[in-house]
Amino acid sequence: MxxxxxxxxxxxxxxxxxxxxxxxxxxxxxxxxxxNPRVIVGAICEYEGQLLLCRRDIEPRRGFWTFPAGFLEVGETTAEGAARETFEESGAKVEIEDLCAIINVPYIAQVYMSYRARMTNPHHHITPESSETCLIAPEDIPWDYLAFPTIWHSLKFWMADRAAGTRSFHTLDLTTRPREPIARERSADVADE
Missing domain, CATH: 2.20.70.10 (Ubiquitin Ligase Nedd4; Chain: W;)
Incomplete structure (x- = not known):
């Protein structure tokens, strides 16, 4: 500016x-x-034990997988923003439940908030932002092809809670920029956690 x-x-x-x-x-x-930092809101959407994922059709990280997420708009709550982003990116309608994680990403001036959500029905479809949408079993998450570290960590938190039978609130500070490509580096971390 x-x-x-x-x-x-x-x-x-x-x-x-x-x-x-x-x-x-x-x-x-x-x-x-x-x-000031921008707020990103997203929803880890579940329908009958499966998760909704979207293949990005926009940059950055076009072609990689994510759950629906994007910038919070003026005049909406973070939960409203997560529901809106879900509909914009997948056509899915959801009920936002509770906050799963807040991830601070100071190196790109963002605060990322991921919610747990339930799809009200199984309908989803491609959109201008997503070249593909799908419901998948949690064990089939394409860890090596997730778009961003925030998506990877949010899903790891969600999976850990699911395994423990809990709904915890998680926080994380990502203070260093990962080297590209993100997907290849994350695959080694999956075995460590």
């Missing part, structure tokens, strides 16, 4: 009075432009 979104004047970087971090400040109107 080089210009003020309020008045279009050039921005400068400085530490505003009363602040402790450099910010972009308008050279004309003085507006402070903060860069």
């Amino acid at each position: 080089k210009y003020c979104s309020d008045c279009a004047a050039p921005l400068r970087v400085e530490v505003p009075a009363g602040d402790n971090m450099p910010r972009k400040v308008c050279s004309s109107c003085g507006a402070i432009h903060y860069r």
Whole structure:
């Protein structure tokens, strides 16, 4: 960002009075432009013991698998956002249950929230964001082909809870960027956990 979104004047970087971090400040109107983390919401959707997965048809990580997730919109709760993203990416209608995990990803300025959800019926279909959707048994999750570390860890948390017969709340800080490709690195981790 080089210009003020309020008045279009050039921005400068400085530490505003009363602040402790450099910010972009308008050279004309003085507006402070903060860069804050984005919230990503998703749903681990289940129908009769199977999980809903979507093959991404958009970048980044086009062709890799994920559960439905995306950016939270202004004016919606995190649960509403997870349900909306599920419908947008798979056509599935869900009832959001409880929060499974919050994963902080500071290296890309994101906070990721994954919910447990129940599909209200088995219907799902491809969308502009997903080239394929499917219901699969948990033991058939394509671990080597999951799109992002947040998806991998969220599903691992969900699987551990399922095995233990519990519904725990999990947190994780992913503080270092993984080397590409993500999928190949994760396959070795599956055996370790």
